[in-house]
Amino acid sequence: MSSDTTGTDHGPVDRDLADGTSRTGANDRSGQTVLSVSDLRTAFFTEKETVRAVDGSSFDVRAGETVGIVGESGSGKSVTARSIMGLVDSPGQVLEGSSIRFKGEELTELSQKEYRRIRGGRIAMVFQDPLTSLNPVYTVGNQIKEALRLHQDLRGSEATEVAVDLLESVSIPDARRRLTEYPHQFSGGMRQRAVIAMALACEPDLLICDEPTTALDVTIQAQILELLGDIQDERDLAIVFITHDMGVIAEIADRVNVMYAGEIVESAPVEELFANPRHPYTRGLLESIPGRHPDEEQLRTIEGDVPTPNEPATYCRFAPRCPKAFEDCTAVHPVSVSVNETAEDHTASCLLYPEDQSREDAVETHRARGDAAEVTAGASTDSSTGASAESSADTDPERSGSPDSKAAGTGEDRREGSR
Numbered sequence: 045m046s047s048d049t050t051g052t053d054h055g056p057v058d059r060d061l062a063d064g065t066s067r068t069g070a071n072d073r074s075g076q077t078v079l080s081v082s083d084l085r086t087a088f089f090t091e092k093e094t095v096r097a098v099d100g101s102s103f104d105v106r107a108g109e110t111v112g113i114v115g116e117s118g119s120g121k122s123v124t125a126r127s128i129m130g131l132v133d134s135p136g137q138v139l140e141g142s143s144i145r146f147k148g149e150e151l152t153e154l155s156q157k158e159y160r161r162i163r164g165g166r167i168a169m170v171f172q173d174p175l176t177s178l179n180p181v182y183t184v185g186n187q188i189k190e191a192l193r194l195h196q197d198l199r200g201s202e203a204t205e206v207a208v209d210l211l212e213s214v215s216i217p218d219a220r221r222r223l224t225e226y227p228h229q230f231s232g233g234m235r236q237r238a239v240i241a242m243a244l245a246c247e248p249d250l251l252i253c254d255e256p257t258t259a260l261d262v263t264i265q266a267q268i269l270e271l272l273g274d275i276q277d278e279r280d281l282a283i284v285f286i287t288h289d290m291g292v293i294a295e296i297a298d299r300v301n302v303m304y305a306g307e308i309v310e311s312a313p314v315e316e317l318f319a320n321p322r323h324p325y326t327r328g329l330l331e332s333i334p335g336r337h338p339d340e341e342q343l344r345t346i347e348g349d350v351p352t353p354n355e356p357a358t359y360c361r362f363a364p365r366c367p368k369a370f371e372d373c374t375a376v377h378p379v380s381v382s383v384n385e386t387a388e389d390h391t392a393s394c395l396l397y398p399e400d401q402s403r404e405d406a407v408e409t410h411r412a413r414g415d416a417a418e419v420t421a422g423a424s425t426d427s428s429t430g431a432s433a434e435s436s437a438d439t440d441p442e443r444s445g446s447p448d449s450k451a452a453g454t455g456e457d458r459r460e461g462s463r
């Protein structure tokens with residue numbers, strides 16, 4: 045079975061992909077693995093149900109590489125990010141059997157105190173709304189210098205000079221004066237630049253960006269994406285970039301993981317994903333990009349909604365919305381497989397693959413591997429349920445008071461014990 049979308053018009057996205065490079069131009073990324081996520085399962089336990097927000101995700105991120113995670117609202121993108129950061133709010137919990145290795149260190153085994161050492165320091169996060177990270181009652185300068193004090197032990201004039209350099213590095217003009225201003229005196233784009241400066245103050249190895257440009261207009265969005273690309277090139281930074289926007293993914297990512305209902309359903313280098321999307325959900329997302337079908341009056345959409353994954357997957361969660369669904373799709377859970385024998389770095393969780401196997405053989409491959417995975421997941425959930433309520437003392441990062449506790453990049457823990 046071959047892709048029926050090869051060579052199709054991909055609209056505005058093609059312009060960046062036509063020569064095989066994305067904005068970060070990173071086809072030749074060969075850095076060391078910074079982050080390795082394996083079989084990540086994060087569930088939220090309520091009296092009514094268990095929501096498996098992330099259900100068996102695995103991916104790696106290398107130095108100098110941007111890995112995009114894309115999907116609709118409710119697909120599990122942000123919970124993946126918060127799981128990596130150790131910021132899963134109660135009643136959520138990263139389940140036993142999940143592995144998050146950062147530069148060789150297993151994060152799921154860390155205490156909250158140990159996690160603080162890494163969070164906001166070696167791993168920093170930029171949220172969609174910069175006001176989530178900026179405290180309105182402290183100047184931007186105070187907040188950046190607090191991050192520098194915490195993570196680089198810099199104080200006084202030395203911290204001021206580094207803070208000026210950081211604001212200049214994110215293209216904020218008149219940086220010395222801007223340090224004395226409050227967040228409300230910055231425009232939306234400037235605030236996001238300031239948050240990125242705070243994150244960089246910690247000299248992170250990994251930057252997690254959760255929809256950082258969604259609230260910005262397209263011009264500012266393009267500037268922020270370009271800024272992130274430049275910063276990455278300068279610092280060999282590993283970036284996880286979360287968005288629902290395939291156009292943004294085309295701009296920024298080297299590799300793309302498509303998430304649906306808690307699972308990564310397709311993974312491929314960005315050029316390959318846009319040229320040869322295999323999973324029906326990925327194809328639907330690409331077909332929904334505005335401008336793809338200029339002759340049509342209405343935007344194409346994927347009918348239906350993302351289901352809430354509240355039970356172990358025993359079938360394809362996309363089946364109710366899938367135009368290619370067949371009988372086995374409601375009886376066999378697809379696992380991640382290479383789309384064909386030669387495409388080692390292009391995987392899809394769909395019973396139509398591997399495409400060089402007969403459909404019967406492919407279904408059998410998924411059935412055998414899916415059964416084994418289900419047993420493991422069930423055991424993890426059972427052994428984890430009793431500890432799920434321990435995080436009731438969590439504090440919302442948007443509500444805490446001091447500049448260090450508000451900053452995305454400071455590493456101060458804004459919650460206690462949700463893992």
Ligand code: SF4
Nearest residue numbers: 360363366373394395
């Ligand atoms: S497994 Fe079946 S329902 Fe699921 S994406 Fe593939 S064809 Fe569609």
